[in-house]
Amino acid sequence: MRLFTLAAALVTLLSIPAFAQDIAVNEEDIDIGGQKYSPYLYQRYPNRVFFGDTHLHTSYSTDAGMVGNRLGPNEALRFAKGEQVISSTGLPARLIRPLDFLVVADHAENLGLAPMIEESNPELLRDPQGREYHDLVKAGKGWEAYQIWKQSGATLKDSMPNPKLQANMWNRIIDAVDQHNQPGVFTAFHGFEWTSTPDLRNLHRVVIFRDDAEAARQVVPLSIFDTTDPEDLWNYLAMYEQETGGSALAIPHNGNLSQGLMFAVERINGEPVDAEYAERRMRWEPIYEVTQMKGDGEAHPLLSPNDEFADYYQWDKGDFGLNPKEPEMLPHEYARSALKLGLEQEEAIGANPFKFGMIGSTDSHTSLSTTREENFFGKFSGAEPATEARYTDLVTQDLRESGDGSLDVYHWESLASGLAAVWARENTREAIWDAMARKEVYATTGGRMLVRVFAGWDFKPDEVHRPDFARQGYERGVPMGGDLATVPDGAGGPRFMVRALRDPDGANLDRVQIVKGWLDADGELQERIYDIAVSDGREIGPEGRATTPVGSTVKGAGYTNTIGDAVLGAFWEDPDFDPAERAFYYVRVLEIPTPTWIAYDEAVFGKRDAPDEALRESQERAYTSPIWYTP
Known part of the structure; x- marks a missing residue:
């Protein structure tokens, strides 16, 4: 019983998320009030x-x-x-x-x-x-x-x-x-x-x-x-x-x-x-x-x-x-x-x-x-x-x-x-299944790009570049799959910190987008897409979109990473937020164009029976689980 009490007290003091209960803390490791050199002793969030x-x-x-x-x-x-x-x-x-x-x-x-x-x-x-x-x-x-x-x-x-x-x-x-x-x-x-x-x-x-x-x-x-x-x-x-x-x-x-x-x-x-x-x-x-x-x-x-x-x-x-x-x-x-x-x-x-x-x-x-x-x-x-x-x-x-x-x-x-x-935090049935159950997951169309998003009410624009970006995200916001609480007094729209890193064996990134859906005051369903980070120095216009395509380096079954960026990050605050309207937000990340499996097939076997309309070039992508706002 004493171990349970001490561990619970520690979680309360450190504001650790509820799902962190998977990670064990031994009684002899706990020294409340004592100063330790390593800042990771009680880190519990998914990393x-x-x-x-x-x-x-x-x-x-x-x-x-x-x-x-x-x-x-x-x-x-x-x-x-x-x-x-x-x-x-x-x-x-x-x-x-x-x-x-x-x-x-x-x-x-x-x-x-x-x-x-x-x-x-x-x-x-x-x-x-x-x-x-x-x-x-x-x-x-x-x-x-x-x-x-x-x-x-x-x-x-x-x-x-x-x-x-x-x-x-x-x-x-x-x-x-x-x-x-x-x-x-x-x-x-x-x-x-x-x-x-x-x-x-x-x-x-x-x-x-x-x-x-x-x-x-x-x-x-x-x-x-x-x-x-x-x-x-x-x-x-x-x-x-x-x-x-x-x-x-x-x-x-x-x-x-x-x-x-x-x-x-x-x-x-x-x-x-x-x-x-x-x-x-x-x-x-x-x-x-x-x-x-x-x-x-x-x-x-x-x-x-x-x-x-x-x-x-x-x-x-x-x-x-x-x-x-x-x-x-x-x-x-x-x-x-x-x-x-x-x-x-x-x-x-x-x-x-x-x-x-x-x-x-x-x-x-x-x-x-x-x-x-x-x-x-x-x-x-x-x-x-x-x-x-x-x-x-x-x-x-x-x-x-x-x-x-x-x-x-x-x-x-x-x-x-x-x-x-x-x-x-760990590659086990329990940890991975629990992440699915809490929806802290995302989809890719085949590559292994890394994507992370947090939403909160008081994030600052430069915090997306902090080395402790994830710790701040968990302590002051919610990750993909989470729910935003009631709007604090004086807050504007929800604020998002997003990072995306290319697959080390894959293509550079074209852009990072936030897809918003909401139920407006008239009971009508709406959606809008915002480009929040784009590669190669392109500009995002006043409507929240970059109209210049990233281009393509695809030639047959080959391409180069001479366009796009290896990593994209962004801070974004919803400019159209209405605290009375239900909404969700998810991140979509697009890679630069790359050859499809049919293009690779034709490079190996020669052109066979795939028709001309078959895709030989596409943009792979990732979709995160949404974050919901409920009035």
Whole structure:
């Protein structure tokens, strides 16, 4: 009891943030009132960025293992840790630098079917449908077996309702994850993907457990055969926490393929969302996967016509092949518009259902978490670099009886994205999971740029250059994912300190922007973009924008860092702040133009089947979790 009292007193005296309770302080280290030389003895705030992938599929996902992926969780984890592996098509592969963490997020639906077929698993062969899949594959009819399996998923009927099959493969994944987890060096999380796709509309979530193998083994993954309603997933997570004493969260992804369902203001049952729904959703889904291979989901040019950077890898033809996109669906599919809708809902029902932080991840089905353009191994093993179907492979196909192909999306339209960046003190499950839960995270489209933002009421312009920038930010403000308190007397608008540093193995920076969304006095949703730092001495005009482009040095598969800046920092105070209006702010950082994976492919293999409209140059970017202001 004495240790608890002393530690609590120390936290109070030093104004340490509440989330710092992870870091232990020993009783013998505490000397209240004593002078110490080292200023870092009791430093508790997050001081490191960890990069990882929360959404990687291996051969244990049926839509990977049944269509060519031969690499299981062990190979995926070895690759993420920086080891060289041989891809499913026989190519050696390696990352430029190891990742810091990985979630093997295989689909729950018939988990591990392909490996069970490969090994002629006795339990599988006792199941009539399992026997049929096995015999077809062994007879060289693997594609036919896969199509039969896909049909069972489309009808939401489990063709192999044998709980022993799923539990066995789930435990194998747990074993591999625990084997590779090295606290302080590399974090391997237990997790899976719940693949809800009602009428082929994407409501997928990745579930991540904070806990060890003992807790994870007490459940089996929830699947689409159990339910398609996200509220049932939240019940599952609540049950897990109650029965195990552990912690879990879910990360939605690909609202652009949801046909307006991802951020709908109605529940699956058709009833309007209410405060209880909003609070439950943010309890279980604090962050959103805003960018990945199946398109970027930050903004859409039809929703943000004044944003010249909004037209970035849009996948906006429809869902997974049954229904074309309708304009009224778009506001309920993209992160920026959803964040605005959250303000409107909070005004109406008293709680915000879309108050999420933002990360990126891959959704790769190759077991290879590759996000750099020059090292992109594709969405599926059948579209790895040396394959004939690299560009012609259909990621989604027009499935309508009278379809004209307008819903087809080809692999050449894929984005080599993305990564989850997490601010924490140590590379452990607990520290990284806690950072996700408090939303102190950001997304990148594949690079490892460092981005930090703080908002407060009394920051000064020169403080962004202080060496103790972070300490000041935590003591007097809030970081990304935080909430600004009531405006102090005499304060003006909220003040932001932002720093961005280029990926040491990547491109220079073009600009740093703050994206603001708010609910105005007339009840209308608004947004505005402010350039707050730009490279190469360009000027920011009175409207808050730099109208001169950064330019480009891209030639084929090459570029130089002779334009842009390696580091950009800025102090910014909202000139249009109204203390009566709800608002959010997030930072977007843009790199200078660089070649895309298609340009690198053509440099290695020569021009093949990628059409002329395929992008060969783009600007990689990062999006931070927002900071919210609530009157």
